[in-house]
Amino acid sequence: MSxxxxxxxxxxxxxxxxxxxxxxxxxKFQSECECYYMSADWHALTTDYADTSAVDExxxxxxxxxxxxxxxxxxxxxFKQSGVFHHSELFLILSxxxxxxxxxxxxxxxxxxxxxxxxxLSNYGFLGYPILQSADILLYKADIVPVGEDxxxxxxxxxxxxxxxxxxxxxxxxxxxxxxxxxARVPGLDGRKMSKSYGxxxxxxxxxxxxxxxxxxxxxxxxxxxxxxxGHPCSCVVFAFHEIFNREYKNxxxxxxxxxxxxVSCKKQLMEILSEFMGPFTEKRKDLIADKAYxxxxxxxxxxxxxxxxxxxxxxxxxxxxx
Numbered sequence: 001m002s003x004x005x006x007x008x009x010x011x012x013x014x015x016x017x018x019x020x021x022x023x024x025x026x027x028k029f030q031s032e033c034e035c036y037y038m039s040a041d042w043h044a045l046t047t048d049y050a051d052t053s054a055v056d057e058x059x060x061x062x063x064x065x066x067x068x069x070x071x072x073x074x075x076x077x078x079f080k081q082s083g084v085f086h087h088s089e090l091f092l093i094l095s096x097x098x099x100x101x102x103x104x105x106x107x108x109x110x111x112x113x114x115x116x117x118x119x120x121l122s123n124y125g126f127l128g129y130p131i132l133q134s135a136d137i138l139l140y141k142a143d144i145v146p147v148g149e150d151x152x153x154x155x156x157x158x159x160x161x162x163x164x165x166x167x168x169x170x171x172x173x174x175x176x177x178x179x180x181x182x183x184a185r186v187p188g189l190d191g192r193k194m195s196k197s198y199g200x201x202x203x204x205x206x207x208x209x210x211x212x213x214x215x216x217x218x219x220x221x222x223x224x225x226x227x228x229x230x231g232h233p234c235s236c237v238v239f240a241f242h243e244i245f246n247r248e249y250k251n252x253x254x255x256x257x258x259x260x261x262x263x264v265s266c267k268k269q270l271m272e273i274l275s276e277f278m279g280p281f282t283e284k285r286k287d288l289i290a291d292k293a294y295x296x297x298x299x300x301x302x303x304x305x306x307x308x309x310x311x312x313x314x315x316x317x318x319x320x321x322x323x
Contacts, residue, residue, distance in 0.1 A: 004029045005142035005176075007038030007081065010058035011048060014065040015201035017186040017194035020244065025146035025179055027070040035076040036140050036306055037066065039299070042081045042088070043133070046126040047119055047197070060295045064288040065204050068281050073298045081136065083303030086310035090135040093317065095128060097164055103127050107153050134158035138165075138173045139310050146179045150193060169320040172313075187240045191219050205285040208275050215271045220263045227262030238266050245273045 006022060008014070014023075029035050039059040045052065059080050066078065081087050104127075137145055137158050145155055155178050162173040185193060188200030195201065202214055221236040223229070233239035233253045242249040246269070255261040288295065 002033045002144050003140060003142045004033045004035045004144045004146065005038070005137050005140045006036075006146050007040040007043070007136060008062060009040045009044045010055055010062050010080075011044050012058060012196050013061055013203045013205075014069075015186075015194055015196065015203050017188075017201065018065075019069055019204060020186050021149075022146055023066065023069040023071070026066070026076075029144070029146065029179075030072055030075040033144065036142070036309070037071060037076050037078050038136060038306070039063065039078075039080040040133075040136065043129055046123070046129045049123070049125070050119075059299065060292055061289065063295050063298060064285055067288055067298075068204060068285040073302070077302045077305045078298050079302030079306040080299055083299070084139075084307045084310050086139055086307070086314050087132070087135055089314060090139050090317070091132045093321075094131050094135050094138075094161055094165065097168065098131050098161055102157060102160065103130060106130055106157065108150060130154045130157050131161070134161045137176050138162055139313050140306075141174045141313060142176050143174050144179055145176045149180060149185050152178060169317075172316050172320050186244065187237050189214055189218050189237065191237050202274070204278075205281040206278055207282070208278075211274055211278065212271055215267050215274065218267065218270075220266075221256075224256075224263060227265075228259040230259050231256035231261075233257065236263075236266075238263065238270055241270055241274070242266070245270070245277060 004026075006026060008018065008022070026035070026037060039062055041055050041059060044055055044058075048055070063078055067073065071078065133154055134157060137155075138161070145158075147155060155176060159175040162175045165173050188194040188198055189202070190198070190200045192198055192200060202211065206214070215238075218241075219237040221232045221239075223235075224231040233256050236256075239249070239253065239256065242252055246252065252261065252266065252269075256266070
């Protein structure tokens, strides 16, 4: 049976980018693979190291989002990274064999250095987090990693690190393969990729009032000045959401290009579609988040299960490295 490992940083509630970029795949894999889904709380320190007060609470919020989206704790191992100390040990080992040039070339690192101006990211943890990410994956010998397209470069780095380790010490680590969803990249409200760091996201289970305001403020085609103007859907964030959520998006695209429909109408219909989509998430999540003891028990049980698998891998690594 194939083994799957994926994780998310507990830096706040999850958004639609997480759902379409990863969670849909996570749910599908449960019926055919051995699945490990991790709250990457150590990864959260790379940007939020100055204030860790919300990390544990955010983990519970995120686990609630996972279950809301269809992750079943009876089928998958749900755990937090800091609850399995082997992650830090393998991170240290892999850090010793990874060239700095491999880290500096990561496009996500360059992008966030340029985009995130309200935090000091000049620390080794931020530069080296792709190594920790590699350790997370390789520790469980995961052969499949469901990711969004923005993480493909990191997964390729994990494969390179695995090859380098195996060249030194023997064939111990498995090179993982990616699994993308059809809508792997969901745009944010401003046209950039949807990200909590950019403040341009729509959360899972968003209330109608907040959802309405966010749709209202979405970027549209700057060249479509009035309803009768010919539109350019390819440059419109609202239409990008119609492509994902609206089965009749082709018809809307034609009307937009012909100047037969305006941006206000597009946003109104999108609001209705998103509200209907969010309804089940909102109700299920409300019940889950009200029972924190249940969520904590799920994480504790998951940590014990994950540690058993991680310990086996580290024993093999110790033997191969003659430690």
